[in-house]
Amino acid sequence: MSVQPALIAEGIDAAATLENSRARRASNRGRIGNERSSWPLTIVLILAAVTVIVPLYVTVSMAFKTQAQAVDGNAFSLPAPFSLDGFITAWTLTDFPKAFLVSVLVTAGSVAGTVVLGALASFAISRNWDRRLFRWSFFYLLAAMFIPFPVVALPQVQLTGLAGLDNPVGVTILHIMFQLSFSILLFTAFLRSIPAELEESARIDGATTWQTFWKLIFPLLAPMSATVGIFAFLASWNDYMMPSLITSDPGLQTLPVVQAIFQTQFSNNYNVSFASYLMAMAPAIVVYLFTQRWVMEGVTQGAVKG
């Protein structure tokens, strides 16, 4: 849920700031020339950043404690002695390999589905904008932005049950559908910036629409696909509400959902629960560290690349 604002930010960029890009670059230069770095401000911001770090530090330090040290309630002490017991117990307790695999499959499916379906539909829509069906489809698919999951949760749970999709496959499909409007918004904005001559020359060379899309358009969409994909990844990997309601078999739950075990049983094994939280969070943070350029550039620069 928290990922959505960023996605819309790209909507802003894609739709509105394309023409501002030159002015923006000039502004950066202007301000850099005028002022010197401010140390007091930097220190204030570092202090603010500590509030971001503290919960993450607590998670890591708790995870490496022994159970005896973890129950003393001091969250901020360093692990002494350093222990991996939490991880070993958490690994079997939550059946980590299985939950991890389910999470990976759901997330991979959501990312691939969101990017491919979104790009295909956006291409068809933007190249046939003069046709009513395509124009209306655009607004129809975008309408999902006004339908949050809780509104349709009850009937969706019933229907996925009836259709035999009360499992990770159903979760994947629903993840794709709730991400689709954002990806179409971004892709159509980006597709408008691709010069028509490029496509025409491909067609003169004898390329079919299918070939034009896969050989020319889809590669050109790569920067947008990266952003769409990363936000689909984050939404899917971190989601709790949908898998917890849709998937009926507890043995097929994703990582965020299996953590509930520590709220009922084993609630005093803090080193175990924090080791488990860390293993569930770490992949998203690692992906972010490697893709932060895309995450932030996608938001702050959006369509400028076109």
Place this chain on the structure above:
Amino acid sequence: MTTMTSAPPTRAATKDDHPVAHAAVARRRRKVEGIYYAFLLPSLILFTLAITVPAVIGIFFSFTNSIGFGDWEFVGLINYVAMFSDPAILQSYLFTFGFAAVTVVIVNVLAFLLAVGLTSRIKLKTGLRAVFVIPMVVSGIIIAYVFNFLFSNSLPIFGQQVGIGWLSESILANPDLAWTAIVLVTAWQAIPGTLLIYIAGLLSIPGDVYEAADIDGAAKRQQLLRITLPLVAGYVVINVILGFKNFLNAYDVIVGLTNGGPGTATRSIPMTIVTGFTGGDYAYQMANAAMFFVIVVVVSVVQLRLTRGRNEL
């Protein structure tokens, strides 16, 4: 400026504004290649089955007395009428709207100030930005579990040491204070997205504006209030609307922190809707969901109108 205050989706949506529409005029009367339908249909069909059909079925059952299975009959508007005198529903609306309003203010003020800081000339700019975005990529429920531990274990120990009564017990167990914990964790998670939007807004302001202000002798604080803030007004609108809508849908963080408790003090509207599975009042909660949907749409429209009107003054 006009481009910024107008909402991007509608802008992209206006027919005349669409470059493709112009190109399309040239090739009117052509036949649409069949493959384009093949590109579009998978999305349309899946979307219809996954979202439209459930929405229609849900609205249909909101006029019945269905308990989710078995026989049912039409009961007209009874479910909708009953909601207005149901303390559980009213409380969840009061809580959710209050929580969303408070959180939206806190998130936007903090995110805007941080964005101003992060776009100023500072040291470690890249590193700091990278750190501030981290909460956006962390799972809401898991970070809520982490904060849950801090609120119910570490904070009370601190409270006992300092001797503050209300802090000596878990604030999550205090019906009057539990919501503050939810605001705090939700804000912690929502600030990065809001922050990035403000950074984009601040970077779109041309530098010459500030140069001119400097020459005219405007103080930095004046520049912030008189130049920066009005120029990013469009971004404020977007952030407030999106934030408010997101916070109305609060679920994961609340489940991880209080699970709606103590009692039902922090039960959000989505959490109430979901009780339709267990409480045997499927149709009733579907009416609640339909009402919630209408409110979400109305809130977006009203907010957009209000804030837009003010921009034009």
